[in-house]
Amino acid sequence: MTNPHRSAARIQVATTLRRLREDAGIPRERSVAALNCTPTKIGNIETAVSGIKQAELEKLLDLYGADDETREDLLSLNSEAHRRRPRSKIGGMIAPWLRRILDVEASATEALYSSFELVPAALQTEHYARAIMVGGGVTGEALEKNLELRAGRRALLTDREPPLRMWAVLAEPALRANIGGPGVMLDQVDHLLEMTELAHVDVQVMPQGAGAHMLTGTTLTLFRLPDKLPSLVSVDTPFGAHFVDRPDQVEKTSRWFDHTRAKALGVEESRELLMQIKKDTR
Template sequence: MVDGALSTLEFLGAELRRARRERGLNQEDLAQRITYSSSLVGMVEIGHRTPSQDFIARADAALEAGGLFERLLTLVRADAAPPWLREWISVEAEATLIRWFEPSLIPGLLQTEAYARAVLRGGGMLREAEVEQRITSRLARQAILARETPPEFVAVVDEGVLRRCVGEPAVMAEQFAHLLRVTEWSHVDLHVAPAEAGMHAGLAGAFILARTPEGGEVAHLDNPLRAHVTDRPEDVDSLQRRWESLRGEALPRRASRDLIRELAKSWT
């Protein structure tokens, strides 16, 4: 929120609350009509939870809103990504190959909703409405891996990523199950840089390389304030060398899956 302005998610919630009250309904009444919990209705109304398409469609029908809330949800999704990330999202959406290294967290395109929520809530740096909007953006970005012609996606994570508890153990158990599921896809490879590798080229920080349809390469580097996107040849060449060094340290695909499967047991 800036100077008291509502986010699009908070505006949707406020309009839902206004329409509900105009119908003379309390939250429990609306919840019963759309067969969702009253607590979820309340969370949506204060902008602390992004509603699903089904929730919105039912609310539109129950409140005879003429599609208002479906239109507002479209705006929420369009506005979900932080402005500084939107350039990269457009690159990512068109990429034919994505190579991603993460030393601290599961790569965003492979995160479950619960894991992403725990990451974004960590440290208390974001308001709940901002957390929800970023989750909406992150989950929408993941759709590229499930489309008819997905990019080839290759990720390397440090073993510490798999041992770090983010959220509750149940969140980690779900995340590991998701990793094992998506890495069965032929276009998704996940490799682990094992602890015994010691110091390696990736410890300087996370980075992503995306190959464009024209064959060019674009790089993404993140920091706590904003994303840095570059296609400068010297930057890309440096990161490509770093990537090749990391791949040399990482376990092969099958050995990585075996390690992920073994570590999954520690979260159940």
């Protein structure tokens, strides 16, 4: 019997395995042959309906040509999915935990985002993203690799079919934070206004002085996933993202997000405030 609770760890293993297989151009039939199993089992693994044993995971990672860092990260994460304590891994130009977040995001149908400090990655301009990364000490080749990934996240809103549905609630101070200087912030606000013209992108602004709300002081994203996968919440911390997967906590976060966007300015009022911030930034 499969575990009815598909944990964040299991879902991340599933979405990353599917991405690795597709990147390698390998049909599911070869995965079936590698594990000597049924096509249903591969489908269940890739949708996190069922977990995968370490030995089976190693076979698929061999088949997909996973690099050493990805291999170690997924094997460690799969231990967590089986309720064994994983080893911590930090390093590399692209942190494995970030790569897994991107796999979850790329699989998502909808992302609900709330922050007092930052514009969500998928809505960031290159110069804004660069200023954030440089401010965080990322330089050289690692900076360029991370910016390349950031461009891929923007493409989820413009190049994917169907595109990612994005609903972001941003605090007004985040839009006046002068990240990268006035010119960078002006371009960023311009970009937000342009993106809100898309039917699948909504941005609401929590005006300065609005007071506390359910998500005050927190930067998080609630991902709605396809294929009957449960929703996941990613909470940003200085050490990477922390995933919340318990259904009751995810449901509570969804209610908190509804409360927060109900308190923020409406979509059209937010556009008006964005235009005013644009004038103020000149």
